[in-house]
Amino acid sequence: MPIPRNEAAGLAQVVPSATCQEQFHRRWNHLQDPHVRALAWLLDAPDLLDPQAPQWLGRIATYADADLAPWLNALDREPQKLQDLHDYIGSLPSTRLGLYAEKLLAYYFERRQLLVAHSVQVRASKNDTVGEFDFLLRLNGGLVHWEFASKFYLLAASGASPKADDFIGRDMADSLGSKMHKLLHQQLALSQHPAAQAHLSEAVVSAQVLMKGWLFYQDPLHPAGVPGVSSNACRGYWCAWSDLQLDETAGYYLLPRQRWLAPAKVASEDVRSAAQMQLTLSGHFADDASPVLLVTLRSEGEFSLETDRGFVVRPGWALQAAARRR
Numbered sequence: 001m002p003i004p005r006n007e008a009a010g011l012a013q014v015v016p017s018a019t020c021q022e023q024f025h026r027r028w029n030h031l032q033d034p035h036v037r038a039l040a041w042l043l044d045a046p047d048l049l050d051p052q053a054p055q056w057l058g059r060i061a062t063y064a065d066a067d068l069a070p071w072l073n074a075l076d077r078e079p080q081k082l083q084d085l086h087d088y089i090g091s092l093p094s095t096r097l098g099l100y101a102e103k104l105l106a107y108y109f110e111r112r113q114l115l116v117a118h119s120v121q122v123r124a125s126k127n128d129t130v131g132e133f134d135f136l137l138r139l140n141g142g143l144v145h146w147e148f149a150s151k152f153y154l155l156a157a158s159g160a161s162p163k164a165d166d167f168i169g170r171d172m173a174d175s176l177g178s179k180m181h182k183l184l185h186q187q188l189a190l191s192q193h194p195a196a197q198a199h200l201s202e203a204v205v206s207a208q209v210l211m212k213g214w215l216f217y218q219d220p221l222h223p224a225g226v227p228g229v230s231s232n233a234c235r236g237y238w239c240a241w242s243d244l245q246l247d248e249t250a251g252y253y254l255l256p257r258q259r260w261l262a263p264a265k266v267a268s269e270d271v272r273s274a275a276q277m278q279l280t281l282s283g284h285f286a287d288d289a290s291p292v293l294l295v296t297l298r299s300e301g302e303f304s305l306e307t308d309r310g311f312v313v314r315p316g317w318a319l320q321a322a323a324r325r326r
Helices: 020-028 034-044 068-077 079-090 097-111 176-185 187-192 194-199 274-287 317-325
Strands: 115-125 128-139 142-155 167-169 204-217 235-240 251-254 265-267 292-300 303-313
Touching: 020 034, 020 303, 034 068, 034 079, 034 097, 068 079, 079 097, 097 115, 097 128, 097 142, 115 194, 128 187, 128 194, 142 176, 142 187, 142 303, 167 317, 176 187, 176 204, 187 194, 187 204, 204 303, 251 274, 274 292
Parallel strands: 142 204, 204 235, 235 303
Antiparallel strands: 115 128, 128 142, 142 167, 251 292, 265 303, 292 303
16 A cells, blocks of 8 residues: 555645645755754744634744745855854754754744743742743743744544544654643743742733644545644654555655754765665664654755655554554
């Protein structure tokens, strides 16, 4: 059974005229530095959540910068600015993807003179941490609190009416529903806690969630209309390793975790054929049960560009995910 969406029959009936990958390559393919490309995706990709959906209580942030293109172009071209970005990212305490994405946004907000504070821990006492402000920003003349998340969820339910809790993290540690419940009902209330007042020079005028990410569907023809989810959210497929069939005419690459954000641009010498990738995946799942992110590529001279992406998971993942949902 062919799994990747760009190989599925009837694709034109359900996929928009331009995929997330196509839109990104059209606007940002000229960017060379991987950190700049990741930042471009964070700032320009469709939001994961629909800000008008009633279940989010009007607390979904969205952001647009009319001058983003010239700013990113200058960042990518000018060695001094690029070194500044690399030094900033180099101070990360870990390689976790969420921290990396948050650090990229902090760099942008700081350099655009919007950042008041980032990653501020609030403690009621020495051993009692109440929470942490991801971002305190100066927007439209007021102080706003934004919680940020970059998430990758797999739809683990069958049927026509999935809910937020049916989107499960690849490691099954959380779901879209549980993540949003925590953000809306716990983390966004932080500015109201007495212990937070020492960190605030003025009242917070709004508290919202900014969420970016990708959603992955086992059924490549699954419609985009999921309550609470943006209709144009970036999407891919997922399948068990035992069910995966690859296109002999396409190129493939396993994305390292820190490159999961933006659609991939891969040096052609690093691209693998379908047969080579099958061997690589066979070796991985012989020793490791963790899902891997596989991208399908088309050749564009010295580089190959991502046309599709999907999580390949161990056999049995779907049963475990279903149990997790219950």
